[in-house]
Amino acid sequence: MPTLGRALILLALAVALYGIGAALVGGWRGRRDLVDSGRRSVYAMAVLTSAAFLLLELAFLRDDFSWEVVSTHSSTTTPLFYKVAAAWSSQEGSLLLWVWLLSLWSSLVLFLTRKRLRDVVPYATAVLLGFGAFFCALLAFLESPFTVLAAVPQEGTGLNPLLRHPSMMIHPPMLYSGYTLFAVPFAFAVGALIRRRVDADWIAATRRFGLGAWLLLGTGILLGARWSYAELGWGGYWAWDPVENASLLPWLTGTAFLHSVMLQEKRGMLKMWNASLVLATGTLCILGTFLVRSGVLDSIHAFGASTLGVPFVSLIGLMIAGSVALVVSRRDTLRSEHRLDSLLSREAMFVGNNIVLVGLAFVVFWGTFFPLIAEALTGDRKSVGPPWFDKYTVPLALVLVLLSGIGPVIAWRRATWRNARRAFAVPVGSALVTVVGCVAFGIAEHVSATLMFAAAAFVIGTVAQEFWRGTGARRAMTGEAAPLAVITLVRRNRRRYGGYLVHLGIALLFVGVAASTAFQDERDVRLSPGQTTRIGDYDVKYVRATGGLDFDAGGRLEKIDLGAVLDVRRDGEPVAVLRPSYGLYPSRDVQNLGPLGRFFEGETTSEIGLKAGVLRDVWTAVSPDTQALRPIVEKGDKAFMADLPKMSPEQASTSLTLAVTALTQRYARRPPPATFRLITSPMVAWIWIGALITFGGGIIALWPAPDAARRRASARAAARVAQDLGRA
Amino acid sequence: MWIVGTPLRAGPQAAEDAHASEREGLEAARDAKYREIRELEMDHRTGKLSDEDFRALDRQLRAEAVAILRELDGLH
Amino acid sequence: MSYCVEAMDPARKRTVRLIVALSAAVLLAVALAYTSFSASSEATTPRKLASSATVGATYQLTGRVQKGSYTRRGNVHDFRVVERSGGTASVPVRYVGTVPDPFREGREVIVTVRKGEDGTFVGEKDSLITKCPSKFTKSDS
Numbered sequence: 001m002p003t004l005g006r007a008l009i010l011l012a013l014a015v016a017l018y019g020i021g022a023a024l025v026g027g028w029r030g031r032r033d034l035v036d037s038g039r040r041s042v043y044a045m046a047v048l049t050s051a052a053f054l055l056l057e058l059a060f061l062r063d064d065f066s067w068e069v070v071s072t073h074s075s076t077t078t079p080l081f082y083k084v085a086a087a088w089s090s091q092e093g094s095l096l097l098w099v100w101l102l103s104l105w106s107s108l109v110l111f112l113t114r115k116r117l118r119d120v121v122p123y124a125t126a127v128l129l130g131f132g133a134f135f136c137a138l139l140a141f142l143e144s145p146f147t148v149l150a151a152v153p154q155e156g157t158g159l160n161p162l163l164r165h166p167s168m169m170i171h172p173p174m175l176y177s178g179y180t181l182f183a184v185p186f187a188f189a190v191g192a193l194i195r196r197r198v199d200a201d202w203i204a205a206t207r208r209f210g211l212g213a214w215l216l217l218g219t220g221i222l223l224g225a226r227w228s229y230a231e232l233g234w235g236g237y238w239a240w241d242p243v244e245n246a247s248l249l250p251w252l253t254g255t256a257f258l259h260s261v262m263l264q265e266k267r268g269m270l271k272m273w274n275a276s277l278v279l280a281t282g283t284l285c286i287l288g289t290f291l292v293r294s295g296v297l298d299s300i301h302a303f304g305a306s307t308l309g310v311p312f313v314s315l316i317g318l319m320i321a322g323s324v325a326l327v328v329s330r331r332d333t334l335r336s337e338h339r340l341d342s343l344l345s346r347e348a349m350f351v352g353n354n355i356v357l358v359g360l361a362f363v364v365f366w367g368t369f370f371p372l373i374a375e376a377l378t379g380d381r382k383s384v385g386p387p388w389f390d391k392y393t394v395p396l397a398l399v400l401v402l403l404s405g406i407g408p409v410i411a412w413r414r415a416t417w418r419n420a421r422r423a424f425a426v427p428v429g430s431a432l433v434t435v436v437g438c439v440a441f442g443i444a445e446h447v448s449a450t451l452m453f454a455a456a457a458f459v460i461g462t463v464a465q466e467f468w469r470g471t472g473a474r475r476a477m478t479g480e481a482a483p484l485a486v487i488t489l490v491r492r493n494r495r496r497y498g499g500y501l502v503h504l505g506i507a508l509l510f511v512g513v514a515a516s517t518a519f520q521d522e523r524d525v526r527l528s529p530g531q532t533t534r535i536g537d538y539d540v541k542y543v544r545a546t547g548g549l550d551f552d553a554g555g556r557l558e559k560i561d562l563g564a565v566l567d568v569r570r571d572g573e574p575v576a577v578l579r580p581s582y583g584l585y586p587s588r589d590v591q592n593l594g595p596l597g598r599f600f601e602g603e604t605t606s607e608i609g610l611k612a613g614v615l616r617d618v619w620t621a622v623s624p625d626t627q628a629l630r631p632i633v634e635k636g637d638k639a640f641m642a643d644l645p646k647m648s649p650e651q652a653s654t655s656l657t658l659a660v661t662a663l664t665q666r667y668a669r670r671p672p673p674a675t676f677r678l679i680t681s682p683m684v685a686w687i688w689i690g691a692l693i694t695f696g697g698g699i700i701a702l703w704p705a706p707d708a709a710r711r712r713a714s715a716r717a718a719a720r721v722a723q724d725l726g727r728a
Numbered sequence: 729m730w731i732v733g734t735p736l737r738a739g740p741q742a743a744e745d746a747h748a749s750e751r752e753g754l755e756a757a758r759d760a761k762y763r764e765i766r767e768l769e770m771d772h773r774t775g776k777l778s779d780e781d782f783r784a785l786d787r788q789l790r791a792e793a794v795a796i797l798r799e800l801d802g803l804h
Numbered sequence: 805m806s807y808c809v810e811a812m813d814p815a816r817k818r819t820v821r822l823i824v825a826l827s828a829a830v831l832l833a834v835a836l837a838y839t840s841f842s843a844s845s846e847a848t849t850p851r852k853l854a855s856s857a858t859v860g861a862t863y864q865l866t867g868r869v870q871k872g873s874y875t876r877r878g879n880v881h882d883f884r885v886v887e888r889s890g891g892t893a894s895v896p897v898r899y900v901g902t903v904p905d906p907f908r909e910g911r912e913v914i915v916t917v918r919k920g921e922d923g924t925f926v927g928e929k930d931s932l933i934t935k936c937p938s939k940f941t942k943s944d945s
Contacts, residue, residue: 162905232904362833362836370840374841381846382864383847384840384844385845388840391839524879526879603905623902625876673878675878677902
């Protein structure tokens with residue numbers, strides 16, 4: 001089986017290399033048969049990598065420990081759901097996932113554009129196949145998931161318990177989908193620049209795929225944040241960790257592109273800037289992919305030193321050099337057709353938005369790569385922490401949110417102050433009311449939070465007003481009832497109103513971020529059962545300890561749960577009963593840890609006790625003092641060392657389980673004091689709500705206008721223009 | 729092999745006439761222009777543009793659309 | 805000649821705009837560079853720290869938790885950090901608060917520490933990071 005997998009990858013590599021040649025020659029000589037053949041190579045690569053990926057999944061599902069990746073990343077005790085996800089927890093498996101998703105997305109895109117952009121597509125195909133060939137080569141020669149072990153182990157290491165979270169199933173595929181789909185606008189930009197064709201058709205295709213990639217990458221990032229909040233015993237959702245930053249970078253430049261490309265679409269402006277943004281975004285995606293697996297920077301996402309450094313750095317270097325060469329050599333094609341008419345126009349707002357977004361990306365880039373920059377300049381490796389990031393990102397985010405409110409209500413080309421006043425009355429009013437409210441509630445000393453609330457209120461006011469006025473205009477025109485008018489309004493103007501919803505979602509998300517950052521109460525406290533502590537407005541009582549054992553389907557011990565029951569009250573009123581717990585997964589290291597000790601010294605995870613609310617989350621985690629059990633465990637180890645050789649395997653397993661059960665029960669009855677992390681965080685829920693709204697808005701904007709409606713609209717507009725023509 | 733090879737069996741095929749891509753580009757530009765006209769109307773109806781500004785811009789956009797249409801006609 | 809200002813040559817206007825934009829970018833870059841150097845903590849290893857460290861200065865220490873060195877009293881965690889790749893040099897670290905789940909003897913950690921009067925390096929709140937052992941690494945067993 002592994003041999004078959006390796007053969008599939010080699011075949012995919014061969015097909016990709018052939019396809020590059022076919023597409024390039026086809027594009028060069030204007031031979032459609034060769035171009036079609038090149039496109040079909042992408043389909044073939046998708047089929048081959050799908051088969052290879054399926055083989056890998058099957059190996060995981062069958063617990064085939066003769067595969068090295070399976071034995072090091074799964075075990076018979078790993079639940080089925082996580083066996084599927086374990087396939088991409090390894091370096092090799094995640095690379096295969098990457099190339100698989102790349103080939104799927106590329107196939108979809110090339111299928112959709114098979115009758116369009118005929119002169120650009122050959123080169124885009126070649127670029128996409130180039131990425132495919134690169135990753136296939138890595139899989140074939142450097143990091144093969146199809147390595148066979150000479151000695152087949154009985155049992156595998158298992159999936160790291162920290163990765164056992166439902167997000168593991170969806171977060172990496174989403175993130176990789178975003179990364180790989182951003183390769184598509186990159187490829188199309190290269191093709192367009194080669195053919196000197198950056199026209200409306202190219203924009204339409206690039207914008208749509210860029211928006212899809214943006215949506216997937218954003219979802220991936222958000223799922224990562226949610227995972228961190230709900231699974232890691234830390235209580236935060238963002239840490240400015242290099243790997244998080246790496247995924248944020250292309251998202252920021254992608255956001256900038258989605259805005260500035262509208263200027264090119266409508267006014268023929270910023271062509272060079274847009275081309276550079278797309279190329280930079282694609283390059284940053286590869287950089288992000290590389291960063292996760294390089295060990296170049298220290299991150300919580302552990303990396304092994306790997307052999308991938310040289311090929312990746314070469315690829316990134318090639319991408320940068322090629323991009324610069326293309327943009328510079330095509331600068332005459334990329335010349336602007338118009339200039340900014342007025343600073344009070346939507347164009348100017350978009351330029352502002354781009355400056356802020358690229359500024360943000362630059363700040364994040366600088367902070368992330370600062371250790372390397374500092375080492376290059378001074379010889380010492382230095383790094384900056386979250387406070388440094390916050391210093392720059394907070395004001396930039398404020399301006400960004402504000403612009404997302406101003407932009408939509410300002411007209412293209414030139415707006416007049418009179419209209420602007422009319423448009424801004426409601427939003428400015430709601431922002432002022434918010435500031436007054438903050439002062440009244442005595443929270444105005446948190447200046448940046450207050451400003452963010454005001455900016456968000458401004459955006460909400462804008463979006464509400466836009467919907468209100470749009471619905472009004474629609475009703476005046478058609479006499480539709482209000483609810484129907486809203487629906488048709490959005491349906492007829494998907495991009496516009498989808499975009500407004502995205503702005504609304506982002507504003508709400510930032511409200512959540514600002515509130516939970518500024519008004520969070522956090523305490524690490526040590527409690528014994530019966531003791532009560534205070535966090536924020538809440539009294540938290542450690543009622544009792546719990547101890548439980550989880551067994552897998554085969555009856556083997558999967559983990560020990562040592563938990564706590566917490567009674568949360570506010571002003572004496574019960575709010576919630578939370579049950580945070582601490583999972584201990586047995587280690588396989590009997591030699592060093594002892595037959596009994598291995599159950600208590602393996603991997604651990606926190607299960608969070610969370611009371612989520614629209615206004616406030618109460619977040620709790622427990623970390624029991626397992627050291628207190630150590631003397632008993634050590635005594636037990638000695639006894640077992642002496643007795644185990646005399647027992648049959650079944651007896652040994654039974655008596656070990658009995659001992660672990662007894663110890664766990666003992667912990668629940670007479671627990672030593674445990675350490676708790678208690679957090680009350682206001683409005684965190686709005687981060688997830690805002691993200692959902694953003695996602696929904698993105699889907700609406702992305703949804704293709706039905707062909708019939710588009711034709712009807714075009715026909716009507718054509719008739720009107722024709723009428724005009726007659727008059728002229 | 730079969731998937732990849734199929735288009736080649738038909739023998740060499742030239743791309744369609746050189747104007748095809750130009751026409752596609754112009755058609756896309758035309759559609760974008762129509763959309764812009766519609767959006768301008770929307771902006772006017774939701775009160776973002778004064779009547780004079782709307783009339784001036786609308787006339788300009790239509791002229792641009794007409795120019796695109798003429799170019800398209802020239803290709804046929 | 806006052807009309808010259810109004811009808812400024814477009815090329816010159818563009819140059820002016822370019823200069824303004826470039827100087828803003830340079831300004832941001834200088835600010836970033838300046839603040840990042842002053843706010844950064846030096847990444848260092850136990851060996852370097854053991855031989856030279858200033859009392860009161862902060863360092864970002866990367867290394868491995870020495871086997872057999874970890875003790876815990878409630879919230880207070882004491883351990884020694886050794887070189888990542890082995891070696892004998894080690895420094896004592898005291899960390900108050902909750903340690904991350906994967907924290908274990910023998911694991912790789914990154915922690916921001918300040919050298920105290922008594923020679924112990926005190927970890928800053930929430931600065932301790934433990935690397936997950938299995939994600940994207942070849943097994944070393």
